[in-house]
Amino acid sequence: xxxxxxxxxxxxxxxxSFRAVENFTSIPFLLENAxxxxxSVINYMKGNGGEPNxxxxxxxxxxxxxxxxxxxxxxxxxxxxxRQALSYALDRERVNDVVWQGFSDPKQFTVSPQALHFASDxxxxxxxxxxxxxxxxxxxxxxxxxxGLGMTVGDDxxxxxPSGAPFELLIDYWDYGLGDQIADASxxxxxxxxxxxxxxxxxxxxxxxEWLGTLNENSSYMLSAVGAAEMDLWTYxxxxxxxxxxxxxxxxxxxxxxxxxxxxxxxxxxxxxxLIALYEAGFAEGDPxxxxx
Numbered sequence: 001x002x003x004x005x006x007x008x009x010x011x012x013x014x015x016x017s018f019r020a021v022e023n024f025t026s027i028p029f030l031l032e033n034a035x036x037x038x039x040s041v042i043n044y045m046k047g048n049g050g051e052p053n054x055x056x057x058x059x060x061x062x063x064x065x066x067x068x069x070x071x072x073x074x075x076x077x078x079x080x081x082x083r084q085a086l087s088y089a090l091d092r093e094r095v096n097d098v099v100w101q102g103f104s105d106p107k108q109f110t111v112s113p114q115a116l117h118f119a120s121d122x123x124x125x126x127x128x129x130x131x132x133x134x135x136x137x138x139x140x141x142x143x144x145x146x147x148g149l150g151m152t153v154g155d156d157x158x159x160x161x162p163s164g165a166p167f168e169l170l171i172d173y174w175d176y177g178l179g180d181q182i183a184d185a186s187x188x189x190x191x192x193x194x195x196x197x198x199x200x201x202x203x204x205x206x207x208x209x210e211w212l213g214t215l216n217e218n219s220s221y222m223l224s225a226v227g228a229a230e231m232d233l234w235t236y237x238x239x240x241x242x243x244x245x246x247x248x249x250x251x252x253x254x255x256x257x258x259x260x261x262x263x264x265x266x267x268x269x270x271x272x273x274x275l276i277a278l279y280e281a282g283f284a285e286g287d288p289x290x291x292x293x
Contacts, residue, residue, distance in 0.1 A: 006030075012037035024103040025181075047231040049110040052182050054090075054171070054189065054225050056083050058242075058272065059251035059264060061219040063170070072161050076149070077222065085145035086223075087134040089196045090189055099184045107131040111239060115232035117292045142196045151197070158199035169198055172215060173225035174205040186225045212246060219251040219263075234282070234291070241279040242272045 006026055009017055010033040030041050060077050062070035076082050092106030110130050111117075118127040150162035161167045173186045186202050193200040205211050215221040230236035238244045238253060245254030245263060252272045254263030266273040285291040 009039070010037050012039050014039075024100050027103070045112070045114055047112050047114065049112045049230070050107060051104075052173070052185050052225045053109040054086075054223055055109075055248050056086070056223055057219065057221050058249050059219050060222060061251060063218075063220040063222075068163075069161070069165055072163055072165070073167070073222070076161065079149065081145045081149060084134045085142040085149075085196070086193070086198075088136060088138040088142040088145070089192045089198070091137045091192050092135060093137060095185050095188050098188065099181050106135065108133050108135045111233060112231045116288070117232060119292075123292075139192070139196050146196060146198075153197050156199075157197065158194075159197040167199065169193065169200040169222055170203055171200055171223045171225060172203045172205055172211060172221050174207055174211060182225055189225075216246040216250045217254075219254075232292075237279060241275050242266070243276070243279055 005017065006029075008014060010030065027041065034041055056077055058078055060070070060074040062073075065073065087108070096102060096104040096106050108131050110127065113127055113131070115127075117123055146159060151159040151167070152164070153159055154166075159167060171186055171190065173182050175182060183202075183204065190200045190202055205215075211221070211224065215224070230239055233240055238247050238249075240248075242249030242252040242256060244257045245251070247253070249272055251264045252266050255265050256263075256276060266276060282291050
């Protein structure tokens with residue numbers, strides 16, 4: 001329990017703890033009690049790339065909608081301009097100020113900047129390009145991109161699908177130890193999306209098992225606010241590579257992980273097919289430096 005860990009920490013009950021506090025908001029409280037509890041607060045890099053991140057399902061298979069609507073939503077989620085519009089709509093500075101009290105570093109969904117992939121000058125250049133891609137708060141540009149996709153604004157003030165059918169974007173999230181931080185960040189995103197005409201709703205799940213179970217197995221989620229990108233691409237490759245039945249490519253990952261028994265095969269020439277080829281090439285490379293390169 002996070003509250004118990006925090007109370008134990010301020011009483012000096014730990015020799016060392018990396019999870020006595022799950023978010024930045026308790027740091028002032030820990031500092032105030034450091035002398036009485038005879039402990040020190042040391043700032044260190046957690047190893048995450050971003051928190052929270054927002055995954056967009058690239059193999060959406062529906063959640064009860066008519067077949068033609070499922071196909072249209074799936075195409076929309078797989079369209080780069082739509083995802084770019086979602087990203088431009090998000091006010092990351094506000095999330096930083098409200099949720100993380102200014103301690104955070106607003107950026108795009110990446111793996112950790114400390115990853116060995118980014119150790120060289122070229123690697124740092126790649127990281128900086130990735131971290132800043134489409135991360136600017138620019139609702140005007142978001143509106144332009146959505147207009148260009150044919151998503152018109154109806155009488156209710158919300159955008160339709162390009163076909164003219166109503167559209168509701170569902171964002172799933174759960175509490176994995178960050179208290180209200182994920183909920184607060186998701187609510188800011190919901191309001192930001194409404195500002196550019198996207199009718200978004202939040203769905204708080206009971207726990208990670210609900211998401212890993214129903215929503216991943218059926219590939220039925222649209223967006224999901226999640227908490228950690230790993231230290232590098234090889235510690236937990238399915239943040240980027242579609243090799244397990246979860247995260248951004250649940251149906252394709254299930255196909256790969258099962259040897260083709262379940263899920264769906266990647267479309268020929270698709271991004272997911274290219275990512276699988278990169279993963280297999282990296283996995284087969286015995287030289288860590290060459291693999292990172």
